[in-house]
Amino acid sequence: MPIYEFKCTNCGKVFDELRGLSKRDEEAICPDCKAKAERMVSSFAAGNSSGASASSNCGTGGFS
């Protein structure tokens, strides 16, 4: 099961959460302030929306 990284929209806390693919788009709850957290785009799981991606090349322009 993949681990997704979330960032709290309220306090900015970043945390990881294990969840299945079917639930990857569900909101997470910040463990600190219980606010909504949004999923961060993980570098290895790119190919989502933003174009201009160097295919199969880790390490260049990976800062999102």
Ligand SMILES: [Zn+2]
């Ligand atoms: Zn928070």
